[in-house]
Amino acid sequence: MIGLVVVVYSNYPEALFESCLKFSNEVDFRWYLYFHGNDPAIEKRLLAFANNHPNVMFFPYGSNRGLAQSWNDALRFSEKFGDEFAIILNDDLAFRGDGFPKFVDYVRALPDGYGMATVMGMESENSPVAGKIVVQQLACCVIGKAALNEIGYFDQNFSPAYFEDTDYVYRLENAHLKVEIDERILVDHDRSTTLRTNPELKKQIDEIFGRNERYFRRKWGGNDILSSSYKTPFDKPEYTPYISFQAAVNPYPAERSRELNEPLFGGTIGLLDDIGRKHGTHRSSIEHSFLFHYERILGPKRETVKKILEIAIGQSQSALTWEEYFPNSHIYSVDKSPQDKHYHSPRCTSRSFDPTDALQLSEFCREFGPFDFIVDNGSHVWSHQILSLQILFPQLRPGGSISIENIDTSYGEFTLSFGENCPISTSEYLKKLNDKIVADSATNKESETDMFIRAYAPYIQDIVFFPRGCIITRKP
Known part of the structure; x- marks a missing residue:
C-alpha cells in the first residue's frame, strides 16, 4: 500500500x-x-x-x-x-x-x-x-x-x-x-x-514568507541552502538536525524567537517583547515568551491602561518594561524583599510585605486599586496562586485583566514542590472555573460550592491559556 x-x-x-x-x-x-x-x-x-x-x-x-x-x-x-x-x-x-x-x-x-x-x-x-x-x-x-x-x-x-x-x-x-x-x-x-x-x-504571503525566512536565517545562518553555513541549528552544538515527531511542534524551546510570535497579516505584536528583551525581563522571549500573549490582549488598550499591579516584581526589568510600553500607566508592586531592593521611580509605588498575607494584600488593593492589569508572579505555590486570584480579581476595573504565571507547577515533578498538600492544583481550579463559564446557564448556580467561582464566574469575559500561564479578563 x-x-x-x-x-x-x-x-x-x-x-x-x-x-x-x-x-x-x-x-x-x-x-x-x-x-x-x-x-x-x-x-x-x-x-x-x-x-x-x-x-x-x-x-x-x-x-x-x-x-x-x-x-x-x-x-x-x-x-x-x-x-x-x-x-x-x-x-x-x-x-x-x-x-x-x-x-x-x-x-x-x-x-x-x-x-x-x-x-x-x-x-x-x-x-x-x-x-x-x-x-x-x-x-x-x-x-x-x-x-x-x-x-x-x-x-x-x-x-x-x-x-x-x-x-x-x-x-x-x-x-x-x-x-x-x-x-x-x-x-x-x-x-x-x-x-x-x-x-x-x-x-x-509576503508577511508569511518574510517571517519564516527570518527564522530560517537565524536557524541556519543564511537565506537559502546555498548561502547557509551552520551545521547545527542556531550554530549550537547541543542541537542536532534530528526532530522527533513529539518535538516537532517546537523543536527548540530555548530559541523561542520574536519572528515566530509575530502576528500575520498586518498585526503589530512583538513591540512589547522587544521592550522586554531590551530591559532583560524573564517574561520576554529571553525565557518565557509571556509578553506576546499579553500584547494580544492589552495592545488595543495600551494608551488607556492606567494602573498595573505586579506581585513579586523583583528588580527593575519588569517595571521598566511596563513603563515604556504603557505610556500613561503607574506601576504598583508588592514584594517581600526589603524596600531598598525595590525599583524606585516617580511612576512606581512599591510596598514590602509577603503577598500571601491576605489581609495586607487586601488593604493594599483598597488603597491603590482598582487596577487595569494585574500580574501574579508570586511563589507559584498552588494555594498562593488560588488565593491571589480570589483576592485580586475583584480588584480589576471592568475590562481589566489578571495574569497568573507559571501554572506549569501544577504538573509533573513540580507537584511535589508546589502542591504543599493543597487539595486542588491551580490548573484544576482554573479548569473548574472555566467549566462554569463555558456552561453558563446550563448549570445550576446554587450547586457550586466554591464561593469565589459562584460569585465571580458571571463577571468573567474569558480565560486565555498559553504555555505556563493564563490571562483572565473581566467583563467591561
Whole structure:
C-alpha cells in the first residue's frame, strides 16, 4: 500500500485525483487528505470524494494549521499503517499519463538509504516559471525511511507555509542523505494555484514568507541552502538536525524567537517583547515568551491602561518594561524583599510585605486599586496562586485583566514542590472555573460550592491559556 498525502486550501485537486485514480487497479494506495481552507463548497466536495472512494482518511480541519504539521501527521499515520512509503503531493499538481505508476516503480527500485525521492515536472502556463522543466522537490516527493531515522520530521515552527521544505532539504544535505531525482517528466505543475484563486491569501504571503525566512536565517545562518553555513541549528552544538515527531511542534524551546510570535497579516505584536528583551525581563522571549500573549490582549488598550499591579516584581526589568510600553500607566508592586531592593521611580509605588498575607494584600488593593492589569508572579505555590486570584480579581476595573504565571507547577515533578498538600492544583481550579463559564446557564448556580467561582464566574469575559500561564479578563 502506498500513501498519498495531499493538503488542500482553496483549490480542489480534481486533476491530481484523476491522474491517480485511473491506476487504482495497478497500484494499491490510500489517501491522507487534509483540508486547511474555509470554503464550504470545497469541503463538501472533498467529503464527497472521501465518501465515494475507498481508503481515504479525510481531516477537515477548516483552518490553516500549517503544512509541516499535516505532513508530519500523515507520515506518522503512514508509518503506523505499514505503508511502503508515502508520496507528498501538492494540490495543484497532476501526474502526466502513466506518470503515477512510473514514479511508484522508480521509488520501489531505489536502494535503501536514500533521503528523499522526487521527480521532474513541467510548469504550466500560469506558473511563475511557466514552460520550464524543474525538479519538483517537496511538491512531489517521498521521504525515505533513512531520513525519518536520521533527521526526523518537519520543523512546525515554519507555519503555515514556506521554508519548511528548504529546512528539510538542508538537513538532508547536512546528514549526507541523497536526494534521488527521477529525470523523466512525470508531472504537470500548475504552481501557485492557491494564490491565484485566493486574492486575500495572496496579500498575506509576503508577511508569511518574510517571517519564516527570518527564522530560517537565524536557524541556519543564511537565506537559502546555498548561502547557509551552520551545521547545527542556531550554530549550537547541543542541537542536532534530528526532530522527533513529539518535538516537532517546537523543536527548540530555548530559541523561542520574536519572528515566530509575530502576528500575520498586518498585526503589530512583538513591540512589547522587544521592550522586554531590551530591559532583560524573564517574561520576554529571553525565557518565557509571556509578553506576546499579553500584547494580544492589552495592545488595543495600551494608551488607556492606567494602573498595573505586579506581585513579586523583583528588580527593575519588569517595571521598566511596563513603563515604556504603557505610556500613561503607574506601576504598583508588592514584594517581600526589603524596600531598598525595590525599583524606585516617580511612576512606581512599591510596598514590602509577603503577598500571601491576605489581609495586607487586601488593604493594599483598597488603597491603590482598582487596577487595569494585574500580574501574579508570586511563589507559584498552588494555594498562593488560588488565593491571589480570589483576592485580586475583584480588584480589576471592568475590562481589566489578571495574569497568573507559571501554572506549569501544577504538573509533573513540580507537584511535589508546589502542591504543599493543597487539595486542588491551580490548573484544576482554573479548569473548574472555566467549566462554569463555558456552561453558563446550563448549570445550576446554587450547586457550586466554591464561593469565589459562584460569585465571580458571571463577571468573567474569558480565560486565555498559553504555555505556563493564563490571562483572565473581566467583563467591561
